[in-house]
Amino acid sequence: MATTSLLPNSLSPFLTNTTSFPSTHFPKFSFLNPLDHPHCPKRPNLHTTHAKKKNPWLDPFDDGEDPDMEYGSLFVDGKQDEDDRPPENPDNPYGFLKFPMGYSVEIASLALKVRGDVRRCCCVVSGGVYENLLFFPVVQLLKDRYPGVLVDIVASARGKQAYELNKNVRWADVYDPDEHFPEPAEYTDMVGLLKGRYYDMVLSTKLAGIGHAAFLFMTTARDRVSYIYPNVNAAGAGLFLSETFTPDSTNLSEGGYNMYHQMVDWLARPSKTVPRQPVPPLKVSISKKLKQVVESKYKNAGVNKGKYIVIHGLESDSKASMQSKGDTDSLLPIQVWAAIAGGLREFRPIFVIPHEKERENVEEVVGDDASIVFITTPGQLAALINDSAGVITTNTAAIQLANARDKPCIALFGSEEKGKLFVPNTEQKNCVIVSSKTRKLKDIDIEAVKNAIPIFNMSLALV
Structure with missing residues (x-):
């Protein structure tokens, strides 16, 4: 009695005659044999440089900048310049976009990233009126160091009142960074607000633990700079921050007039052909x-x-x-x-x-x-x-x-x-x-x- 196959007719040739496919029909996957590509660049020796790491938590294999790196004319040294705005065409039937001054997705140059230029900066300032007044020289330092930068402030309700005396601040938003248990709706709303503004740098004067550091990290800013606790409460905060400052005590205001001297010293640091920026005095403007x-x-x-x-x-x-x-x-x-x-x-x-x-x-x-x-x-x-x-x-x-x-x-x-x-x-x-x-x-x-x-x-x- 003849046996009948239980497989469909369309599959029987494929399963029964495996020799009908020549070996040349199978593609040769290059990743299976890396020796076939002698031109693949080798991993550079990371132990040739001994520069100090910016933050050892970010990348354990980062040994700092390459001292032999030479920048071409595209990455010119010096302070940042205003980007040229694209010409507006009112006759375009589809309209035209009006980008904010100094920011345009289409024409943002790679030199902004290489030089570390800052177009938009957000400052999260802890404390009340007194602490925010003493932050005015920091805002002026940002305007002098990064010409054309847009500076926004996040402060408490009392602290925000001080910025009617400062013409260098674009927006001041009310959010108390000193609140230990903020409302979830306010917390997520502020994270979304800051994330949607596409900041290049976020500065914070609140002593950060892992919670506040995560808040700054979620803004997706390129540079996240903050003070951290001088004790064990700072554990894990460095994972989310680009630059950290450790004060002498848990009360930053005890430093008096120069309470932000560590942040000021970092912002005024010299860079290539740019000399150290002088720290401006406290000035206010009255309408x-x-x-x-x-x-x-x-x-x-x-x-x-x-x-x-x-x-x-x-x-x-x-x-x-x-x-x-x-x-x-x-x-x-x-x-x-x-x-x-x-x-x-x-x-x-x-x-x-x-x-x-x-x-x-x-x-x-x-x-x-x-x-x-x-x-x-x-x-x-x-x-x-x-x-x-x-x-x-x-x-x-x-x-x-x-x-x-x-x-x-x-x-x-x-x-x-x-x-x-x-x-x-x-x-x-x-x-x-x-x-x-x-x-x-x-x-x-x-x-x-x-x-x-x-x-x-x-x-x-x-x-």
């Missing part, structure tokens, strides 16, 4: 609208332009006191301020209150005819100081604003060390520091403050 609003306020308080002294640093539980996180002992009760203001003769003191509930206390101690102005934003405080004859203040943002506007200032500190830390080079800034002998601000010598008041008369004579 006409701010000046008009504040002028109406101090005129309603009964004082005229240039005829009053700003008193700032009144003791209060308000968040608008504009203290530094590095000096918590920086407020005085109204009784001390009333005694200090009694030494003013040619000028009228104007008391700045951070909350309306303090008005009654000031009127009770000083008198009903006291000049009181309610101000909570650094912009209005800067405009008030700009029209004044000088400032008497504790260690609040008013010190830095007075120095930025070249106004004479009497600064009250709990200790002489704090004074030198937050106001360096006082002789160049027309500022007198009065410190407490007991290292407590409430024990400040009132007579020493009154003896420094003639500094305002000297500035008036110079005018």
Whole structure:
């Protein structure tokens, strides 16, 4: 009895006659025999260079830049230049794209990548008004080092208010980087917002652990630069960062005026034919609208332009006191301020209150005819100081604003060390520091403050 095959007729020849396919029909896969390609380049010897690694966590086989590398004319040295925009064609029926200044996908040159140029930079600034004011020189340094760069800021709600005094900042977004447990919706929304802006560099002043480092990594920026914890909390953060700075303590604000000196030193570093960039001083710009609003306020308080002294640093539980996180002992009760203001003769003191509930206390101690102005934003405080004859203040943002506007200032500190830390080079800034002998601000010598008041008369004579 003949046997019948259970396989289909179309498959039976293929399975039964395997010799019908000549061996020449099978392709010869080149990757099976690497010896057939003698021209394949060999892996370069990575031990020829001994340059210091930028970050050993990123690539364990990266031995730094090749000292023998020579750049051609395409990768010219020097600071970055503005890219030429493509010509616009209004007659095009499909329209034309308007790219932002200094950025275009089609014409972005390879030299941007090679030289490390920065077209868009995002700065995540930790802290309140005081810390963000001290970040102004860093922003100016970025504008000087990378001409044409667009600088954006991510800060807390209080910190964002400072950037109405800075014309170098394009956008300022509210997101508190110091929040340990942010809302998931806010967290993911901010990650998506920063990722969609295509930053070349992200700078962060928050001490980063692995969580904040991952947040910066998800922005997909080319350079991710941040401070990290000086202890075990920094474990794993270097995996996600391009450059890290380790401060001396967990409170970065304790560094005073130069609290960002490590980041400034890295940003101002020389590169090839570009020399070390000088660090600019703190400067603020005040708009006409701010000046008009504040002028109406101090005129309603009964004082005229240039005829009053700003008193700032009144003791209060308000968040608008504009203290530094590095000096918590920086407020005085109204009784001390009333005694200090009694030494003013040619000028009228104007008391700045951070909350309306303090008005009654000031009127009770000083008198009903006291000049009181309610101000909570650094912009209005800067405009008030700009029209004044000088400032008497504790260690609040008013010190830095007075120095930025070249106004004479009497600064009250709990200790002489704090004074030198937050106001360096006082002789160049027309500022007198009065410190407490007991290292407590409430024990400040009132007579020493009154003896420094003639500094305002000297500035008036110079005018």
